[in-house]
Amino acid sequence: MSTSLGARTSLARRLAEDVRSRIMSGEYAPGERLPSEAELVRHYEVSRVTVRTALRTLEAQGLVDVRHGSGSFVSDFGAGIRAGLQELRSISDTIREMGHEPRMERHARQRRPATPGEAAKLGIAAGEDVLAVERMILADERAVAYSYDVVPLAGFPDELVEQLGAGSLFGTLDAAGLMPARALAEVHAISDETIGWGPQKPVPGLYVLLDQVHFSRRGSAVAHSRTYFVEGRFQFVVLRTN
Amino acid sequence: MSTSLGARTSLARRLAEDVRSRIMSGEYAPGERLPSEAELVRHYEVSRVTVRTALRTLEAQGLVDVRHGSGSFVSDFGAGIRAGLQELRSISDTIREMGHEPRMERHARQRRPATPGEAAKLGIAAGEDVLAVERMILADERAVAYSYDVVPLAGFPDELVEQLGAGSLFGTLDAAGLMPARALAEVHAISDETIGWGPQKPVPGLYVLLDQVHFSRRGSAVAHSRTYFVEGRFQFVVLRTN
DNA sequence: ATCTGTCAGTCGTCCTACAACTTCCGCGGA
DNA sequence: TCCGCGGAAGTTGTAGGACGACTGACAGAT
Numbered sequence: 001m002s003t004s005l006g007a008r009t010s011l012a013r014r015l016a017e018d019v020r021s022r023i024m025s026g027e028y029a030p031g032e033r034l035p036s037e038a039e040l041v042r043h044y045e046v047s048r049v050t051v052r053t054a055l056r057t058l059e060a061q062g063l064v065d066v067r068h069g070s071g072s073f074v075s076d077f078g079a080g081i082r083a084g085l086q087e088l089r090s091i092s093d094t095i096r097e098m099g100h101e102p103r104m105e106r107h108a109r110q111r112r113p114a115t116p117g118e119a120a121k122l123g124i125a126a127g128e129d130v131l132a133v134e135r136m137i138l139a140d141e142r143a144v145a146y147s148y149d150v151v152p153l154a155g156f157p158d159e160l161v162e163q164l165g166a167g168s169l170f171g172t173l174d175a176a177g178l179m180p181a182r183a184l185a186e187v188h189a190i191s192d193e194t195i196g197w198g199p200q201k202p203v204p205g206l207y208v209l210l211d212q213v214h215f216s217r218r219g220s221a222v223a224h225s226r227t228y229f230v231e232g233r234f235q236f237v238v239l240r241t242n
Numbered sequence: 243m244s245t246s247l248g249a250r251t252s253l254a255r256r257l258a259e260d261v262r263s264r265i266m267s268g269e270y271a272p273g274e275r276l277p278s279e280a281e282l283v284r285h286y287e288v289s290r291v292t293v294r295t296a297l298r299t300l301e302a303q304g305l306v307d308v309r310h311g312s313g314s315f316v317s318d319f320g321a322g323i324r325a326g327l328q329e330l331r332s333i334s335d336t337i338r339e340m341g342h343e344p345r346m347e348r349h350a351r352q353r354r355p356a357t358p359g360e361a362a363k364l365g366i367a368a369g370e371d372v373l374a375v376e377r378m379i380l381a382d383e384r385a386v387a388y389s390y391d392v393v394p395l396a397g398f399p400d401e402l403v404e405q406l407g408a409g410s411l412f413g414t415l416d417a418a419g420l421m422p423a424r425a426l427a428e429v430h431a432i433s434d435e436t437i438g439w440g441p442q443k444p445v446p447g448l449y450v451l452l453d454q455v456h457f458s459r460r461g462s463a464v465a466h467s468r469t470y471f472v473e474g475r476f477q478f479v480v481l482r483t484n
Numbered sequence: 485a486t487c488t489g490t491c492a493g494t495c496g497t498c499c500t501a502c503a504a505c506t507t508c509c510g511c512g513g514a
Numbered sequence: 515t516c517c518g519c520g521g522a523a524g525t526t527g528t529a530g531g532a533c534g535a536c537t538g539a540c541a542g543a544t
Contacts, residue, residue: 010310010526010527010528011527011528012527012528031461036493036494036495037494037495038493038494046528046529047528047529047530048529048530049291049527049528049529049530050527050528050529052295052495052496053294053295053298053527053528056295056298056299056302057298057301057302059299059302060298060299060301060302060303061302062424065459065461066495067494067495067536067537068252068494068495068496068535068536068537069493069494069495069496069535069536069537069538070493070494070495070536070537070538071493071494071495071537072494072495075424075461076457076461085327085328085429085480085482086327086328086480086481086482086483087482087483087484088482088483088484089484180484181483181484182304182317182481182482182483182484183481183482184479184480184481184482185479185480185481185482186477186478186479187327187429187450187478187479187480188431188450188473188474188478189430189431189432189433189448189449189450189451189473190431190473191431191433191446191448204433206431206433207431208429208430208431208450209431212482215318217307219273219307219317219318231430231431231432232430235428236428236429236430237426237427237428237429238327238328238426238427238429238480239328239424239425239426239427240327240328240329240330240424240425240426240427240454241328241329241330241423241424242329242330242331242422242423242424252495252496252497253496253497254496254497278524278525278526279525279526280524280525288497288498289497289498289499290498290499291496291497291498291499292496292497292498294526294527295496295497308526309505309506309525309526310504310505310506310525310526310527311504311505311506311507311524311525311526311527312505312506312507312524312525312526313506313524313525313526314525314526
């Protein structure tokens with residue numbers, strides 16, 4: 001972690017990410033004491049300010065517990081956080097981190113004007129073009145969710161539009177410079193027989209619906225997605241802190 | 243915010259809490275720029291380190307967006323975060339913050355040995371005494387949730403046991419020095435006609451179940467609670483960040 | 485055995501200084 | 515007039531040093 005040159009993100013952020021990955025990988029076990037701030041300063045060759053900034057971030061995320069006069073400790077919730085709902089990551093990555101093999105199967109793909117409801121959620125004018133994609137999400141070839149994603153196309157690079165709905169939604173958005181940094185998700189319980197499709201369509205149709213609006217770092221809405229998770233096939237965990 | 247003496251919590255934490263409440267109250271509107279670090283230093287009469295520590299915390303919680311060279315901005319999600327699932331607070335407080343009047347109605351209260359499942363979740367020996375409380379949660383006299391709470395009684399002050407199930411669970415736990423600092427919550431969609439009771443029992447019985455284990459700051463489990471929120475009567479929002 | 489004071493280790497806060505980045509505004513040229 | 519460039523001012527990021535406050539452990543006294 002040298003003095004850096006063309007780093008596009010802050011030193012403290014990278015340090016936090018590094019420590020975070022070490023915690024996730026088990027290098028630092030839950031409950032274990034992290035190296036002291038002074039040791040981290042020597043190891044990473046950064047100032048104590050930077051170390052403390054990173055630790056603060058991890059503490060606010062619930063990953064570590066900083067105790068005055070005692071040290072910093074890895075929170076006991078590592079395993080739970082790994083699939084934590086408050087962490088914004090693609091469903092594929094989450095499935096992979098849980099030890100399963102993810103796969104997407106596209107069911108429909110359509111370019112059309114935004115409905116009034118979608119326009120309101122995305123903060124665009126009604127009738128603006130969007131791309132709507134319906135997909136089934138599988139883990140180890142088992143259907144775990146059905147997703148309905150909507151991406152506004154205004155200002156979206158033409159050559160990337162065709163990629164939308166092909167591979168990872170997050171990946172394509174990232175390539176377009178519209179990587180989601182935050183998402184506001186509503187949680188609902190839904191019982192509806194018209195949601196899913198295919199041979200694995202669940203009976204009865206009981207789902208946890210995640211109705212999300214994704215925002216870029218600058219605050220503009222980049223996608224609206226409704227994902228219906230088949231109840232019982234996907235574990236939702238939220239770490240709540242104060 | 244003077245130099246303080248008997249403060250049981252850190253200066254930076256209190257500062258973050260103060261700024262947070264100002265954001266919530268609308269004193270700083272979503273998207274608006276916060277005072278610069280230098281101005282906050284002057285206003286609160288603390289060092290810049292303390293100000294930055296507080297801002298880091300708020301940033302990690304998703305409430306503010308700190309931009310290098312530009313300033314700190316209130317995130318656009320203030321309204322959504324207010325009822326955010328990732329914020330650990332009592333249901334009563336959440337209902338109040340949403341502008342409704344909360345009320346609890348006790349349905350059952352029983353001291354009994356822990357079931358094996360409860361013992362496992364709470365990390366106690368099977369058969370240890372717990373207090374189980376069933377309650378209905380109302381907002382403006384409308385049933386919004388049914389809760390099943392379990393508190394292990396080992397090491398719990400006798401004089402406070404009778405308070406359990408009377409008023410706020412969080413309040414009693416706080417009085418016992420066991421204030422929950424974190425909770426790990428599982429989210430499920432549940433369709434079950436045997437859950438609720440009373441004249442407002444919903445038909446059909448569709449609920450969002452929050453299956454939570456509450457932990458004290460030191461990591462010991464202080465309560466297990468299953469809360470069945472009537473679908474549609476309570477808005478669940480999660481702010482997801484990366 | 486219990487209590488107490490000491491001490492080393494660690495985090496909390498403060499100060500000062502400078503680098504890096506953003507924004508804005510004015511100047512000059514087309 | 516319009517556009518583009520540069521620089522100044524303001525703001526956040528990082529560094530280094532200093533000291534206070536808290537914790538945990540240990541030795542000594544009771």
